[in-house]
Structure formats: C-alpha cells, structure tokens
Amino acid sequence: MMLAAVTPAAAQDYRARTPDSEVIYFALPDRFDNADPANDRGGLRGGPMATGFDPAHKGFYHGGDLKGLIRRLDYIQALGATAIWVGPIFRNKPVQGAKGQESAGYHGYWITDFEHVDPHYGTDADFRALVDAAHAKGMKVYMDIIANHTADVIRYRECDDCTYRSRADYPYRRRGGVTGKAINDGFAGDQVMTADNFARLTDPTYAYTPYLPKGEAKAKSPAWLNDVTLYHNRGNTTFANENSTMGDFVGLDDLMTENPRVVAGMIDIYGGWIDRFGVDGFRVDTARHVNPEFWQAFVPAMRARAAAKGIPNFHIFGEVGLTTLEPGPLAVHTRVDGFPAVLDFSFRQAVIEAVAGTRGTDAFETLLRGDALYAGGEDAARGLPTFTGNHDNGRFAYYVRKAFPQAGDDEVMRRVMLSNAMLLTLRGVPTIYSGDEQGFAGDGIDQDAREDMFPSRVASYNDNRLLGSTSTTAVANFDTAHPLFRQIAGLAKVRRATPALMHGRSVLRAREDTPGLLAVSRILDGREVLVAFNTSTQPLDRLVEIGGAGTVATLAGTGCATGTAAPGSLRVQLPALGYAVCAIGTDE
16 A cells, blocks of 8 residues: 555556557667666677677667666656567677678677576666666566577588578488488477477488587577577578578577477576566567467467466567568468567558658558458557567668658658657557657668667768757767657657547548548547548648547647538648648537
C-alpha cells in the first residue's frame, strides 16, 4: 500500500497496457548517448582492432551505453514514447571480418555471451537500473534478441568465404558429398526433431570441415554454444530457398535450431532475461531465417515465462525483413511460426511508395485488406509494430530526398511530417527510430543510417544536412524544441488520449490511384475518428463518407470541417502534403 501511494499512476498500470497502447522508441545503445566514457573500450586494451572502439569510423563502437539511455529517459518520455526497444546488449565479438574489411559489433548482433551485457555498454546492473528506471516512469523495455546465429567463430578448413552446400548434394550421412565416407549412422535428417535422432549427428563434416580456431574453443557462453555439431556448417546463405534457414548469415555461425538441445538452450537463455530483469517484450532479429518449429516452441515458452513473472502483455514481434507491400509473406509468420506480431514492413512500404514516391494512396488499400491474413485478423494487425525507417533499412527522409532530388527542405519536411502522422494515427504500434525526431536523414542503409545522437566524430555523418535544424551530428541532438520532436510528441499525446487511435478498427473511406486523398476511420465503441491525408502537392477539398453526424473536433493537423455536411458526410480541406485528425460527434 505504501508503494502504491508514492508510485505515479502511470507506473502502477504499465503492465496492464496491451501492445497496441504503446508508442515505441528504438535506439542502438552505442549510438544514443555516452554517459560513461570509462566503458568505451569494453575493458579491452589496444587499438580499434582489439577493442572495437573508433568513434571516427561508422562501423566501430562510438561509446554510447546503458547509462546514456537512463540519463535520457525523460527526453524519450517527453517525445511521447511509452516503450523502449533497446538494440541488442549482449557481449559481442569486438571485431570481425576479412582483413581490410573489419568492423565492430557495436550494433549487438554478433553475440558470444548470450547471458551478460557487453562491457562496451556497461554491466548487468546497468541494464537492471535501466529497466527499473523505465518501469518507475510507466515505460516498458523491449529487448532485441537473436536465436538464428552467433558471432563468426567457427571456421571451415576448405575456405574462408564458403558457398552454401545443400542437403541433397552434401547429405548428413556422407562426408563431403554423396560419394564420401559414411558418417552419422542412423541419423534420419534434421526434420526428425527428437533428441534421440540428433544424438546420432556426431560428425559435422558432411558439407565442410568446421573447427574452432586456437584460443576460441571457449569463446561462447553458455558453454554448449561451443559445440560445433549444434550448427548447420553448410556455408553462407543467399537468403533464398533451403539456405535461407540453414546458411550462415554473412559468415555468422548459423545455429541448428531444429535440434532440441538448441531449442531448450535458447528458451533457457531468454527465459533467464525475463526472470532476472522483468523485461516487457522481445523484438526477434532474423526471424524468417529460423525454421518455424523453433518458434512454435520458443514463443509460447517465453509468454508462459513472462506470465509467471507477472507480465501479462509480453510482446514478441519478429523481424521478417521483406520489401513487400503485400502482407501475405509477413502474415505467414504469425500463422505458421506462431508469432503474435511481426514488424510491419508492408506498412513501411506503403508509406515509402505513397509519400516518398509517386504511387497513389491505393497502396493503403492493399495494406489494410491484408490485415485479415494475420493470425487473429484485424485485432492482431493492431499489434504490429509499424515504422517508416530504421537502422537496417534507412531513414524515411533519405528516401524522400532520393525520390525527389529537386525538392527543397520545406517539401521534404512536409513529407516526413505526413509520414509521422500516418505512423501515429493509422493502425499498428508506432515505432520511432532515434534521430528521426531530430531531423536525421542519413546517407543510405545500415551503417549510413546509424548516426550518433551525442556529438559524433564520423565525417560522413557530420556533413549531412538535417531537417528542421541548422545543427549537425557533430553536436548533441536532444532538442525538445525541434519541430519534428514537437510534432511527434503532439501526435503521441493525441493518440494516448484517443482510444480509437490505439484500439479502433480501421474502415477505409477514400483512396486514389494517384497521389491525393487517403481517409480512414478509426472506430471504437461507437466513437469515430477520421484520419485524412493528402499525398499530393496540391490542396484538396473533398467530401468523405463517415458513419456518424454532428459537431467535429480537429485533434491534429488542419482541414476538418466544424460539423458534418450531412449525416454520413464530412468535408475535409487539406493543404498540400497535409493531414487532419477529425473526431466526429454523435449528437444527431
């Protein structure tokens, strides 16, 4: 009772919020804020090739850490975010890559120790402090996790950059091809996913001859990850067909996730993070590169573990990175793999084509009609994290400038603001990539979209022209007065105050085959909010069908009439690249 008396109301009820109630803020710790320079080198000695630290190189550690995230929680909350998706924090191999092509594990996806925080980011205690501090503010923390692969430790005797060798050409029961020596007697193949069957897979030399280099025999933790028979060992994936789930991801050691030992091990690892820290969800990296049976076991195990910890709305969303407007290839991972949600790449594609491109707003008809394909249908689609850009695919402003090279900064800004309005008012869970609220535009994808929020020393970042600001990335960018920060914060406030924008069903009211009007009603418990967008560079004046009548309040943007034109009809007058959020009364 004492705790309830002193704890803010938001902090008391954060566990009760459903995933579609959230606004997510995504940050890579290394690129967000450096509050503790003492951990910049991760406790390692030597130069960049030993420590991974080189703040002037876009592919190495820059010094951001968990204490930096803690220090900026008020900033993140002021933006309107209610959940923080933290890039992977596990201990990584500091540097890997062929000679002359090395880069560092600053991004967190080259894990050697799955059980502890990488010292470049701080300590396990620092992560606990982050989770506790966020929870005290009523904010959730989502971890970015990986089960598909580990860091690149395993080598092959035959080659350094090995091409994929298929199961047909290199079966498990022959060494080095169909004419090779018989091995692994009695192994029935990786589709017989029993412990007894995999106990017969003792020789990993069916495709290549894998080995652990000197000094790296115990590089991974937990210790079972050092057993080379628990990996596919077939060479690099081409991201298609059989090798999509069985090949090494650009050399990263691909776990044999068909093996029950790997399944149990990963459940134990990530269940442990739930038990120890009480995190609120997982974003799952490279989810489509893992066999469905793994997720069919893993996902319910994590949700059960969370429920036992008193976390009823644990959110798991898979990254099934696909450049597609059609939702089907994404939805299959909810129906077959069993994911409750996936990152909504189709939403991103619709916004890219319609706002950072010249397609009509019919792109959103394809998007919304596809909601029925997800397991759980439209209800499930409201839990899909939506986004317009991220650390892998590049920032939205980059695509606008690429599509409209002659556009001035004013037009680019209006297109970015229009995309933000779509993100925060259409169905799904809005996910904001750190830096977007400060006008970061990037130079491309991957490393070129991973700018520092704290003062950067990377020349190719610092020469970028930011939107809405005369600043550069050479100085800290945590300006709460930035026009994009203020826009996002305002829209997030409207979203939180308007249940229909979080939980309402979507009814497509208007769309066009060319740039122009998109209108969608969000309806909940008889309350209707019309969100209208103009993707053209000319103002428009239109009547839009609605379900109600009466007075109308403009919640955001501009262009809603003050009342309905007649029962079932509302006039919207939108400026070029403008938007309006109209709450429709029911007094008639």
